[in-house]
Amino acid sequence: MALVKIREVLDGCHENEKVTVRGWVYRKREGKTLIFLLVRDATGFIQCTVKKDSPAWGDAERLTIESSLKLEGTAKPDKRAPGGYEITAESIEVIGLAELFPITKDQSEQFIRDLRHLWLRSRRMNLVMKIRDKVMQFSRDFFESQDFTEVSPPMFISAAVEGGSTLFGLKYFDQNLYLTQSSQLYLEILIYSLEKVYCIAPSFRAEKSRTIRHLTEYWHMEGEWPFADMNDLMRFEEELMAHICQQTAEKCKPELEELGVDVSKLASVKTPFPRMTYAEAVELLRKKGATLKWGDDLGYEDEKTLAEEFGKPFFVYDYPTAIKAFYCKTHSDRPEIALSVDMLVPRIGEISTGGAREDDKDKLIKRIEEMGLKAEDYEWYLDLRRYGTVPHVGFGMGLERLLAWMLDLENIIDAIPFPRTTRRFYP
Numbered sequence: 001m002a003l004v005k006i007r008e009v010l011d012g013c014h015e016n017e018k019v020t021v022r023g024w025v026y027r028k029r030e031g032k033t034l035i036f037l038l039v040r041d042a043t044g045f046i047q048c049t050v051k052k053d054s055p056a057w058g059d060a061e062r063l064t065i066e067s068s069l070k071l072e073g074t075a076k077p078d079k080r081a082p083g084g085y086e087i088t089a090e091s092i093e094v095i096g097l098a099e100l101f102p103i104t105k106d107q108s109e110q111f112i113r114d115l116r117h118l119w120l121r122s123r124r125m126n127l128v129m130k131i132r133d134k135v136m137q138f139s140r141d142f143f144e145s146q147d148f149t150e151v152s153p154p155m156f157i158s159a160a161v162e163g164g165s166t167l168f169g170l171k172y173f174d175q176n177l178y179l180t181q182s183s184q185l186y187l188e189i190l191i192y193s194l195e196k197v198y199c200i201a202p203s204f205r206a207e208k209s210r211t212i213r214h215l216t217e218y219w220h221m222e223g224e225w226p227f228a229d230m231n232d233l234m235r236f237e238e239e240l241m242a243h244i245c246q247q248t249a250e251k252c253k254p255e256l257e258e259l260g261v262d263v264s265k266l267a268s269v270k271t272p273f274p275r276m277t278y279a280e281a282v283e284l285l286r287k288k289g290a291t292l293k294w295g296d297d298l299g300y301e302d303e304k305t306l307a308e309e310f311g312k313p314f315f316v317y318d319y320p321t322a323i324k325a326f327y328c329k330t331h332s333d334r335p336e337i338a339l340s341v342d343m344l345v346p347r348i349g350e351i352s353t354g355g356a357r358e359d360d361k362d363k364l365i366k367r368i369e370e371m372g373l374k375a376e377d378y379e380w381y382l383d384l385r386r387y388g389t390v391p392h393v394g395f396g397m398g399l400e401r402l403l404a405w406m407l408d409l410e411n412i413i414d415a416i417p418f419p420r421t422t423r424r425f426y427p
């Protein structure tokens with residue numbers, strides 16, 4: 001008897017054949033002469049019926065929700081069954097009989113979030129995790145198609161990238177180190193050998209903000225390459241984004257539909273993306289009643305207001321130098337404006353930041369000191385400007401923010417299996 005995945009049965013590959021499936025009991029309904037089991041595996045759900053005169057009856061009776069089992073029977077088309085197929089069970093092997101499962105229907109979000117290790121079995125989380133896997137794959141495919149090399153940066157670091165206020169410090173034997181906030185500086189090292197490099201790796205932020213878009217540990221997709229300018233950067237980012245969205249729309253259609261996501265939102269992400277300068281953004285926001293002025297950082301509310309204008313991904317570039325990190329290159333004739341760009345999307349706001357990096361050693365030292373940092377902490381970074389410096393650009397995109405937008409997730413914590421926030425670190 002063929003051991004099959006539930007998906008194959010639902011796809012009609014085994015009509016009227018005897019099959020064996022392995023999985024878990026998702027739902028159970030008991031009648032006097034018939035027991036309905038909804039069995040799930042990684043690929044889907046199937047209704048299985050057990051008749052009173054079947055040798056499987058006794059085992060079906062004692063099965064509890066989330067028990068694991070092996071079930072043999074005949075796969076038949078049945079219009080009344082969810083998915084259009086059911087299995088008439090002939091035998092059941094109970095593998096692990098479950099205790100009373102704590103997650104039942106109609107439970108609060110809070111309760112479910114505290115039982116993350118069990119909630120991950122839900123259909124919703126199963127679908128999100130599958131799409132997450134694909135999005136990582138489509139991202140890699142795109143980088144590789146553009147001759148990028150994937151590299152593995154360190155997580156323990158000795159100096160800040162994105163400012164001290166969100167640094168996690170830790171004891172490293174008898175030294176004080178930090179968890180990385182971004183792999184950018186390490187990618188910058190590697191461009192001198194490999195030129196186009198990227199990574200998809202964790203980044204850590206001691207971020208106290210409790211919002212729908214902040215995690216303390218998130219997955220960061222970062223790219224860096226030499227001999228390129230802001231135009232190359234924006235073009236690359238929009239092509240990457242369009243590739244990810246279109247591939248997801250095409251290859252994950254059933255999963256998206258089951259999650260209730262409008263597939264056309266993703267299919268319609270096409271290049272070129274609208275671009276506006278920071279100064280234009282400020283002007284637009286002021287017209288709409290905001291009180292911010294040139295020089296202020298855009299807040300979450302500002303970003304959402306801007307995003308409503310476009311209703312799709314777009315760029316804001318040319319931010320004031322003063323609100324950007326020490327490594328940002330500036331316009332040669334306007335040092336107050338940084339060669340920096342953010343990609344924004346509706347509801348979430350910023351999903352990526354990138355820019356040109358200061359490649360002049362003396363200007364870089366000046367910037368480091370102006371920001372109150374110590375140049376000696378960045379000796380190796382300055383070496384990159386001493387030995388064969390080169391104009392280069394790069395960016396970082398938060399994978400969970402991207403997914404939260406793509407999948408209309410209410411909160412970023414559902415884009416990652418084990419979210420870490422100020423309050424959440426269990427399990």
Ligand code: 4AD
Binds near residue numbers: 183205223352354394
């Ligand atoms: O804007 P950020 O801080 O930029 C950098 O780290 C650059 N060094 C990246 C680079 O140029 N290589 O972070 C980049 C992106 C943000 O746009 C956002 O999508 C995500 O990382 N991000 C977070 N995602 C979830 N939770 C947080 N606390 C995040 N902080 C940043």
Ligand code: MG
Binds near residue numbers: 342350352353
């Ligand atoms: Mg940013």
